[in-house]
Amino acid sequence: MSDHPPAHAGDRAARVALTWLAEPGNRTVWSLVEEGGAEATLARLLSGDVADKSLRTAAMAKAANLDPRRLAELTLRRAERLGARIVVPGDEEWPERVQSLAVLTLEGTQRVNLDVRPPLCFWVRGEWPLGETLERSVAVVGARAASGYGVHATNEIAYGLAENGWTVVSGGAFGIDAAAHRAALAAGGRTVAVLACGVDRPYPLGNSAMFEQIAETGLLISEWPPGAEPLKHRFLIRNRVIAAATAGTVLVEAAARSGAIQTMGRVLALGRPAMVVPGPITSAMSVGCHELLRSRPDATLVTGPADVLETVGRIGEYQAVVPRGPEHRRDALDEESALILESVPRRGTITPEDLAVRAGLSLRLVLRRLSLLELTGLVERRGTGVALARGSR
Amino acid sequence: MSDHPPAHAGDRAARVALTWLAEPGNRTVWSLVEEGGAEATLARLLSGDVADKSLRTAAMAKAANLDPRRLAELTLRRAERLGARIVVPGDEEWPERVQSLAVLTLEGTQRVNLDVRPPLCFWVRGEWPLGETLERSVAVVGARAASGYGVHATNEIAYGLAENGWTVVSGGAFGIDAAAHRAALAAGGRTVAVLACGVDRPYPLGNSAMFEQIAETGLLISEWPPGAEPLKHRFLIRNRVIAAATAGTVLVEAAARSGAIQTMGRVLALGRPAMVVPGPITSAMSVGCHELLRSRPDATLVTGPADVLETVGRIGEYQAVVPRGPEHRRDALDEESALILESVPRRGTITPEDLAVRAGLSLRLVLRRLSLLELTGLVERRGTGVALARGSR
CATH class of the missing domain: 3.40.50.450 (Rossmann fold)
Known part of the structure; x- marks a missing residue:
């Protein structure tokens, strides 16, 4: 289902703290978490090791009054008493579709149009x-x-x-x-x-x-x-x-x-x-x-x-993201995804195994990236193979 | 106004006869009139000199009972008594816009989708x-x-x-x-x-x-x-x-x-x-x-x-036919208009002055071509600038 690493207690608590330090959707926080995980991101934020000045200032001001790790612990305990649970990427029940926010681009330079990244929890x-x-x-x-x-x-x-x-x-x-x-x-x-x-x-x-x-x-x-x-x-x-x-x-x-x-x-x-x-x-x-x-x-x-x-x-209930034009979506791809996409034939289907050979990548990596490409609507599954999605050719 | 030859009495009467011999919009009759004029077409129809068999049969059956030229004469006289006039292509008051039916193509092979040519009168x-x-x-x-x-x-x-x-x-x-x-x-x-x-x-x-x-x-x-x-x-x-x-x-x-x-x-x-x-x-x-x-x-x-x-x-009230897609319209552009269109940013607006600089053309020329581009629906005015029209991006 998910290509996130399995969740553990430290990750969960770090996400709670991060959501308190910055509003959900914050693009810097989300990118840092993607790169290094929630705990490392929290550590960087608390030590002032982030380039985004307004984020750094706001986070450090909040952290000065209350230890975010302690707050997270209290919040998790309180939630448990209230019968609420926390769900994070890596949990079986994480709603994968919200990951499409990872590549959402909107016009305008206002925060509300930029800070639209996926939820942390x-x-x-x-x-x-x-x-x-x-x-x-x-x-x-x-x-x-x-x-x-x-x-x-x-x-x-x-x-x-x-x-x-x-x-x-x-x-x-x-x-x-x-x-x-x-x-x-x-x-x-x-x-x-x-x-x-x-x-x-x-x-x-x-x-x-x-x-x-x-x-x-x-x-x-x-x-x-x-x-x-x-x-x-x-x-x-x-x-x-x-x-x-x-x-x-x-x-x-x-x-x-x-x-x-x-x-x-x-x-x-x-x-x-x-x-x-x-x-x-x-x-x-x-x-x-x-x-x-x-x-x-x-x-x-x-x-x-x-x-x-x-x-x-x-x-189709699984087809998640079809942003503006195929060009846009392709532009947003990492190098490996782009390579995989290039290796899908213009017509007909190809098995993930053949795709791995064509792209010169491991099958494991190809399978992971295919989920993302499918999610962005660039490829689609057909039987046991994949093909370019109709709209993206 | 019109690129039809000026109308004369014989042409008028022939069109009345033709409208009686075949229903308006008939593609064969209209094409023959375009080629050789209404009088020659009537003569061909009455002598059986048309390839379209069903048209020939129907017209000759009608003409056998009543001389179409005589009928036209009577109809024109009757109309005059009733205070009705006949208007034909070539008349000052002919509505040119109906000529767009000359190139109308519809799906389907039914008469109603084929016989959609311009009126004869x-x-x-x-x-x-x-x-x-x-x-x-x-x-x-x-x-x-x-x-x-x-x-x-x-x-x-x-x-x-x-x-x-x-x-x-x-x-x-x-x-x-x-x-x-x-x-x-x-x-x-x-x-x-x-x-x-x-x-x-x-x-x-x-x-x-x-x-x-x-x-x-x-x-x-x-x-x-x-x-x-x-x-x-x-x-x-x-x-x-x-x-x-x-x-x-x-x-x-x-x-x-x-x-x-x-x-x-x-x-x-x-x-x-x-x-x-x-x-x-x-x-x-x-x-x-x-x-x-x-x-x-x-x-x-x-x-x-x-x-x-x-x-x-x-x-635009004069723009008659906007063919199928933006590509069609773009294909029809002269070189300078195409250059100007290329220079309009994909998002947001640009002033004509900046557009002239970008395209390397005189402001005067840009302004003139912009009117045309606006008319064809490829660009639109927004405030003091122009932008790509919504449908044409």
Whole structure:
């Protein structure tokens, strides 16, 4: 399943500390962890051995007041008492799809567009294994100030998805989000609320009863440790996970110039289907949806669960990242992956064994890199071989 | 204006006879007229000198019962009494845009997809010159069984278009068509009803009062002579004219698998904007619209007159045919335009001054070529700069 090294206690604790020292998604922290592991990265951060000055200053200021290793230990103990567990890469239940954030490139130089790297860990409340639960999942999101029409459309779609064995993912907010969770619960299906705060104090308070029900039959998850506050900027950070963890995202209602446009931009940049429910042109709550359908020809109009299932089914639940153009994706590859990709024939399939011979690399390395290439949508499995993905030729 | 030879009485009469011998749009008749003129074509048809056997048989059978030249003469005299005129290529008021049907290629081998060539003539009732009236025109069409929502949306759009000096073109049917004509009349604007029968007996009868009003302040037009019946197949033949004579077509409401999908396919094949009004996913009368938006990513969602004006304004009212892909358009560029296009950054905007420096050309030349590039939809203005058009990247 995973090409991460198996997780161990020190790694887990280091990830908790790192998430406290810098917000999830931080590109520098993530790159350092990729290179040298979480514990070494924590050590470097605590000794001031990082080039990124603002990160160094912020981390050292935080560490001056409280020992991050001690904090991590306390947090892990507290989580255990609360019935929350931590999931990290290398765990069986790590949701591999979020790794697609590793190669996400967005326009703009704002932090929110740069710090979109994969989570270091997830805090989870609920019985289901996280990865398996998110494998066949669709996000259903939209306005807090939903109309009756929007709630109706959300019910239809979320109920239909849950009935068909798909997990409904949303953000737990009032309006469309809550309607999506509730419809999935009503269908007896699985639903996951991705929070921007600790899983012990899900926000908003008004949805508490719903959150309890989700914790019992689905999953409450968060990148932030128990006790974390739902700070405003965290919702934007959180949104990248909703986009990356699911096979596609459905936007039901959005006002003009809504933040949902940004979320759907991330979905499209990840190469996932961005599905949009139209509405009456007379409804203010559909203006954002129509704006999106007008401005992004790659967004897909959907009118019900059948359209959604057709869209995510066609794209394939395992095909994760198809960023903008094949060129972009190729540019982001490491040398070995590029070599392997070059060695895949332009037509037909090739076995990993033959590929290893062609590329002059070990089979073990080829297999590992193929998972990544498959994840980025550049190659696809066909029977016992692999081939160039249709869109990438 | 026109590259047709000036019309004369013999040509006019021959076109009337030809339209009686074969339905408008017939590809063989149109090609023969292009080659040798209408009179020579009529002579060939009447002497059996055409390779197309079914055309020859049908024409000779008709001519056996009634001399086509005599019929043409009678028809022209009758039309004059009724206050209808005939307009042919070469006339000042011939609507040049319909000539784009000369190169229309559609999939399928059915007559309706092959016999889509330009009209040989138009019968017209109303004072305005036909060509000028259609120059800035948008078609607004849709279901006969329109809902209150559809009629409301049609009102908004057609009224707004008429208010902005655009002619509203439709088919005169009940429902959306009639709502479009009426809204244009109410705005004091111009409207054109393109009929599938004689302009002396517009169909349906229930819209008679409206047709009289259109004849007084707008235009009733038809390819068929006065007295012609609204036979079922004629509506499909007529639809190609609505698509070809206008700068773009707006579809307001359509039931599932409606004929409107076919019409919009023709609009897109002609490179014109196919604009679609969304509606509630709960409305049966919006199902066809949503189907179209899902199946044709090149169709444009519109929510009101502003969207329509932006779409037809951007494309440019004179630009008739935008062939299939950006590559096609690029291939057609002269060397300097290609150089300028190459110099526009892939992202963001550039001022014409910087573009001149990058391309190594004079600002004057760059400005001139930019107008052309904008017209072909390859670049677009943004503020004081230009950028690659969204669809052309």
